[in-house]
Amino acid sequence: xxENAPLPTLSVVVPVxxxxxxxxxxxxxxxxxxxxxxxxxxxxxxxxxSDGTGAALAALAQSRPWLTIITHAQSCxxxxxxxxxxxxxxxxxxxxxxxxxxxxxxFLPQMLETLRRGGPRAGLVQGERVGRRATxxxxxxxxxxxxxxxxxxxxxTRDTGCGxxxxxxxxxxxxxxxxxxxxxMPALIVREGYEVLHQEVRDRDRxxxxxxxxxxxxxxxxxxxxxxxWWLIRRRRRVPQILGAAEADSMRDKAS
Numbered sequence: 074x075x076e077n078a079p080l081p082t083l084s085v086v087v088p089v090x091x092x093x094x095x096x097x098x099x100x101x102x103x104x105x106x107x108x109x110x111x112x113x114x115x116x117x118x119x120x121x122x123s124d125g126t127g128a129a130l131a132a133l134a135q136s137r138p139w140l141t142i143i144t145h146a147q148s149c150x151x152x153x154x155x156x157x158x159x160x161x162x163x164x165x166x167x168x169x170x171x172x173x174x175x176x177x178x179x180f181l182p183q184m185l186e187t188l189r190r191g192g193p194r195a196g197l198v199q200g201e202r203v204g205r206r207a208t209x210x211x212x213x214x215x216x217x218x219x220x221x222x223x224x225x226x227x228x229x230t231r232d233t234g235c236g237x238x239x240x241x242x243x244x245x246x247x248x249x250x251x252x253x254x255x256x257x258m259p260a261l262i263v264r265e266g267y268e269v270l271h272q273e274v275r276d277r278d279r280x281x282x283x284x285x286x287x288x289x290x291x292x293x294x295x296x297x298x299x300x301x302x303w304w305l306i307r308r309r310r311r312v313p314q315i316l317g318a319a320e321a322d323s324m325r326d327k328a329s
Contacts (some may be wrong), residue, residue: 081114081139082166083107083185084242086158088151089172090120094281096129099174100140106178110185116141116158117172121148152254159245167245169255171236174280176200184239184272196244196267199230199259200237200274228260230269237274241267249305253298264306 085103089096100115107113119127119142127144134140143157159167166188170176184198191198233256240262248254248261259269 079112081164082111083113083181084162084164084167085113085115085181086118086155086162086167086169087115087172088118088120088154088158089122089126090148091122091124091126092172093125093129095172095174096126097133098280099172100133103178106181110182114139114141114163116143116161118154118158119144120154121145150252152252155255156250159242162242165242166239167242168239169236175277176235176237177275177277180237180272180274181239187270187272188239191268191270194268195270196265197238197240197258197262198270198272199233200235201232201271202235202276203273228263230259230271233257233259235274257298260306
């Protein structure tokens with residue numbers, strides 16, 4: 074990326090670990106989805122892959138100046154990879170999607186328009202999957218987890234586990250960082266004084282390979298994370314509203 078390149082309209086961040094068979098097809102899909110948006114950038118965060126993902130990304134980047142690669146020396150998890158990508162992003166609006174191809178980037182233009190229509194108070198457009206491509210057990214697990222989380226946090230979001238999200242970079246960087254942050258973004262975005270909008274998105278089959286995550290990898294950690302986020306919401310601070318000069322003068326006049 075040259076120093077004089079125009080700022081992108083959208084930065085797309087994809088965390089990835091051991092997805093060598095998926096990077097090529099997914100990058101092609103993202104390029105096609107963003108073709109009408111003006112300048113964009115794609116940031117792949119290689120989270121300690123050991124299967125040739127890094128080499129595949131390096132080869133693809135040679136002919137794609139809008140593709141940036143960040144490499145973690147060892148796997149640090151999805152939330153850490155997303156954070157690395159968002160901190161690198163140059164656009165004011167950032168989108169994320171999973172690296173396995175199940176999140177369809179064709180919805181990105183629609184999600185960007187949804188955020189713009191929401192105005193400056195809209196901080197996040199959360200994708201909510203329909204026609205989910207998963208086993209019956211995984212669907213049940215997801216429904217239970219989402220139901221418990223929504224009831225406790227009151228985030229009014231049916232599917233926070235969907236990796237397809239589009240948000241204001243400044244809103245994301247204001248959030249308290251912890252592992253698994255990406256699963257609690259709606260509640261924490263509201264905590265910062267923004268609104269959360271929702272967009273139904275089509276789920277796809279994984280392009281290749283197998284999932285890096287399992288049920289018991291998340292269960293107990295997820296319970297502890299939920300308790301921690303509940304505490305943060307309970308400790309919600311008042312979001313400061315910065316007044317313009319005329320508004321500040323008017324307030325002083327009323328007080329005098």
